[in-house]
Amino acid sequence: MSLLVQKYGGTSVGSPERIIAVAQRVKKSVDDGNQVVVVVSAMSGETNRLIGLAGEISKQPKPREMDVLVSTGEQVTTALLCMALGELGQEARSYTGAQAGIRTDNSYSKARITDINTEKVMADLNKGRVVVIAGFQGINDEGDVTTLGRGGSDTSAVAMAAALKADECQIYTDVDGVYTTDPRVVPNARRMSRVTFEEMLEMASLGSKVLQIRAVEFAGKYNVTLRVLSSFTEGEGTLITTDNEDNALEQALISGIAFNRDEAQITIRGVPDTPGIAHAIVGPVANANVEVDMIVQNVSGDNITDFTFTVNRIDYDKTYSIVQQLATDLGAADMSGRTDIAKVSIVGVGMRSHAGIASTMFEALAKEAINILMISTSEIKISVLIDEKYLELAVRTLHETFELSETQQS
Numbered sequence: 426m427s428l429l430v431q432k433y434g435g436t437s438v439g440s441p442e443r444i445i446a447v448a449q450r451v452k453k454s455v456d457d458g459n460q461v462v463v464v465v466s467a468m469s470g471e472t473n474r475l476i477g478l479a480g481e482i483s484k485q486p487k488p489r490e491m492d493v494l495v496s497t498g499e500q501v502t503t504a505l506l507c508m509a510l511g512e513l514g515q516e517a518r519s520y521t522g523a524q525a526g527i528r529t530d531n532s533y534s535k536a537r538i539t540d541i542n543t544e545k546v547m548a549d550l551n552k553g554r555v556v557v558i559a560g561f562q563g564i565n566d567e568g569d570v571t572t573l574g575r576g577g578s579d580t581s582a583v584a585m586a587a588a589l590k591a592d593e594c595q596i597y598t599d600v601d602g603v604y605t606t607d608p609r610v611v612p613n614a615r616r617m618s619r620v621t622f623e624e625m626l627e628m629a630s631l632g633s634k635v636l637q638i639r640a641v642e643f644a645g646k647y648n649v650t651l652r653v654l655s656s657f658t659e660g661e662g663t664l665i666t667t668d669n670e671d672n673a674l675e676q677a678l679i680s681g682i683a684f685n686r687d688e689a690q691i692t693i694r695g696v697p698d699t700p701g702i703a704h705a706i707v708g709p710v711a712n713a714n715v716e717v718d719m720i721v722q723n724v725s726g727d728n729i730t731d732f733t734f735t736v737n738r739i740d741y742d743k744t745y746s747i748v749q750q751l752a753t754d755l756g757a758a759d760m761s762g763r764t765d766i767a768k769v770s771i772v773g774v775g776m777r778s779h780a781g782i783a784s785t786m787f788e789a790l791a792k793e794a795i796n797i798l799m800i801s802t803s804e805i806k807i808s809v810l811i812d813e814k815y816l817e818l819a820v821r822t823l824h825e826t827f828e829l830s831e832t833q834q835s
Contacts, residue, residue, distance in 0.1 A: 427592040428460045428550070432560065432582035435469035436599040437656035438502050447597075447656060448509035451555055455515060460550045462589065464560040464582040465506060467498025488533035492562075492572045496522070499559035499578070506557050517555040520546070522562035522570075527581065529563035529571045536571035538563060538580070541588035558585065576637030583640045587647035594644065594651050595662075596636065601655035602663035603628070603635050605829040606682040610820050613830040617680065619664045624680045624772050627806045631683035631770040641665070678782060679773035679827040682820050686767050686813060688718070689741035690798070691748055692733040695758025698725035705755065706732055709747050715740040719768070719801045719810060729758075733799065735810060738764050766798065767816040770808040771823060783807050789826040795819050 431451065438444050447463075454461050475495050479486045486494075503519035510517040526542030549556050560578025565571050573580050579596060586594035602616040603625065620628075622645035629638040635653060644651045644665065654662035696702055707717050715736055723731040736744050745762050752760045776782045786807055790797060795818065799810035811819055824830065 426458055426460060428462070428589060429454060430462045430464065430582050430586040430589065430591045430594045432464040432578055432594070432596050433466065433656055434578065434596075434598045435466045435471070437597050438465055438506065439469040441505070443656075444502070444505050445509050445512075448506060448513055448515075450597075450656065451506075451510060452513045452515050455555060461555050462546060462550070462585060462591070463506065463555060463557045464578055464585060465499060465502040465557060466560055466578040467495075468502055471498040471501070489569055492533045493570050496559070496562040496570050496572055499561050503557045503559045507555075510555055510557075515555055516553065517557055518549050520556060520558045522559055522581065523564035525556075525558045525585070527558075527563035527584070529565050529573070531565045531567070531569075532571070533569075534572055535574040536563060536565070538573070538584045541584060543585075543588050546585075546589065573639075576640070579637040579640035580643060583643045583647075583649050583651065586649045587643065592650065594649050596640075596651065596653050597656035598635065598653065599655065599657065600635060600653070601658055601660045602653050603633075603665070603681070605680070606684070606820055606824055607633075610684075610817050611682075611824045611830070614824065615829060615831045617663050618661065619666060620680055621774055622665060622667060623774055623805055625665050627770070627772045627803070628681055628683045631685060631768065631772065631806065631808065633681070633683045636665075678775040678779055679771050679829065680775070681772050682823050682827075682829065683770045683772055684767060684816060684820055686816065687738040688735050688766050688768050688810065688813075689738045689744070689762065689764045690733060690735050690766050690810065691741075691744060691760065691762040692731060693748055693752050693755075693757050693760040694731045695729050696732060696752075696755050698728045698730040702730070702755075703732065706748070706751055707734065709751060710734075710736070710744055713743060713747055715744050715747075719799045719808065721799050735766075735768075735799070765813045766810055767813040768808055768810050769816065769819045769823065770806050771827065772806045774805050776807075777804055785826060786823060789822050790819060793818055793822050795822075 507517040507519045528540040529536035546556050560581040562572050604614040606614045608614045626641045651665040652662050718735045720734045795815045797809045801808045
């Protein structure tokens, strides 16, 4: 008997018909001899509806009350799914995050899981029940409801799988696995049968929205076997694992192309090139809870330098205001910013042992007259910042260059 944790996202439980279909899938897993814990999201659109209601009441609602409000979406789904399972003759119990023993810190709307007590869940499983848990939520030491942030149901599922020592954590979504890039941009993108935690972590952080980055981090840290599957079609999905054993000897150079449209760039020119200048600029931005991504500091001339960095587009206005004041305080020549940019990245553990990957990437973009604005690298990824209007062309070009399509692989 295997213990499975299955997570179903908002589109998978988006209507009564879809919830009944999920119940049938869960029942089949039980009939196949498995113990099953299900973690569910709110029905698609429900969280946005609840946030909208809050906005009609208060311009700045208290974070504690917002967590109480938005956590109700998942609770609705748990109850409905248990009812659907009951109609199929399968006993099931619905749990809130608190009832499931998920303890968190006190950071409302972005809480982190600190501990999970699995005693009640295991007791129900051992009685032959399916346990259905509301994702995205937990309880802090004060007994308050907390939420884990957007996409937090993925993290709930992986954390439960780690705590229960589950055989596999299955993430059911509206896609049938992890693709070499977004099939909406490249129709012949290939579904990968396996991908490493390292690669998935990079792809999640670089814009791939298949899995929440915290869920991938958690799975890698606790070595949780993770699989991405479709709740709409049958298939093997994509296994996310420690090592891509199938291709260990002939690892593909590049596994996938990730991209992010939500980039903004700020440049401050003519600042003194002195020790601590980077901290003087980035420090106040970080203190405003804004995450800085790519950074370039030009070579100094006459002890004067230019400093350019990127942030998420939603933080652009706030960051620009902060840097405007810094520019005055530092005696900068001027500053500028733009939001019509995008980031494209190639990811693959195979590039560790192969030279010339960056050169191939840059040459491919140059042939399409795509100018590179900034470059960032790590051991298994290369990211470039480009004009947003060239984003889809760049993704298609790199996908073709590194032979990632199904036909090219064949």
